Amino acid sequence: MFYEGTIYRPPSEAxxxxxQITVGCQHNACTFCTMYKGKSFRIKSRTEINEIIATAHAQDSDAERIFLADGDAIAVDSLLLIEILDQLYEKFPRLKxxxxxxxxxxxxxxxxQELADLKTHGLSIVYLGVESGNEGILKSVCKGVTAEQMIAAGQKLKASGLTLSCTVIIGLGGKALSHEHAVDTARVISEIDPQFLGALTLMVEPRAPLAKEIQRGTFQLLSPFESLSELRTLLVLLNVTHCVFRSNHASNYLPLSATLPDERTALLKTLDSVMENKSLERLRPDYWRGL
Ligand code: SF4
Structure with missing residues (x-):
């Protein structure tokens, strides 16, 4: 399969x-993100999309799962998305x-109605990068929306019947706003009440605009145990109905996975035992070797 530039996908779409029906991210302004910095956003032509589908079909006509990239493919006009979905379910008989x-x-x-139609035509899950629920942090990282707009977007998706997976970034407020980040993010996620929640840990590539703030000393990254403490605050405050929580991305110091709220107590117990004993050996080796 030919791709333009690097392709990113959620871990659960492995x-x-x-x-790749679109290229890049329409917003492309978040100061912590370099994923699509070298790409200008565009929606591929119908001809290109037909070729992509034909190539995928030739490679694996039994595919059960398909992910539509790049970073903001939902920006595609809903009628075109519906056409693509219909085509996919027709061509891939085992698609689930x-x-x-x-x-x-x-x-x-x-x-x-458009979102409900997308669901009817087989769109299954939407991944929404919430990142933080704190107004000041969302503004300073140029996320482009307020916390209330983020809640509205998440609730709208859920109301349409689509499955929603949200992502937040531990450490996005730095040391200065760690507590506020945890408290406000817990509030926003609780208001959205997604079925899935992933917590990444902030990793800043040198070419990300946020790297300059780190170099200037105006933004301080959290230590591994400060990150776990922030995550703990978030988990304690989350008020969700039934949410599969994962913090097992390569960026995370401690791989965690649980269903909330049922397994919250066990999750906190794991976190507490690592934090109280300063168990470096339980953190991912790549991190604690360099401490
Ligand atoms: S974090 Fe998401 S919205 Fe922000 S620039 Fe990166 S891909 Fe685009």
Whole structure:
């Protein structure tokens, strides 16, 4: 399969065929993110999309999962997305699920009916990068939406029947706003009440705008145990109905996975035992070797 530039997908789409129907991210302004910095956003032409689908079909006509890339493919016009979904389910008879990244502004731009239609035509899961629920942090990292707009986007998706997976970034407020970040993010995620929640830990590439703040000393990264403490605060305050929580991305110091709220006590016990004993050996080796 030919891809333009580096392809990113959520960890849970590891077994999916990735179809790049758009290139880049329409927003492309977040100061911590370098994923699509070298790409100008564009929606691929119908001809290109047909070729991509034909190539994927030639490679694996039995595919059960497909992920539509790049970073904000939900920006594609809903009628075109529906056409693509219909084509996919027709061509791939064993297809069970189609996932997509959705930016909050593009989710808000779609009507409830459009989202419901996408669900009816087989869109299964949308991945929304919430990152933080703190207004000041969202502004300083140029996320492009307020906390209330983020809540509205998440609730709108859920109301349409689509499955929602949210991502937050531990450490995004640095040392200065760690507590506020945890408290406000817990509030926003609780208001959205997604079915899935992933917590990444902030990793800043040298070419990310946020790296300059770190160099200037105006933004201080959390230590591994400060990150775990922030995550703990978030987990304690989360008020969700039934949410599969994962913090097992390569960026995380301690791989964790649980269903909330049922397994919260066990999750906190694991975190507490690592934090109280300063158990460096339980953190991912790549991190604690350098401490
Ligand atoms: S919206 Fe997502 S993909 Fe786009 S710049 Fe921000 S974090 Fe990166």
């Amino acid at each position: 077994k999916s065929i990735i179809l 699920r189609v996932g997509i990244y959705g930016g909050p502004k593009d989710i808000l731009a779609k009507s409830p």
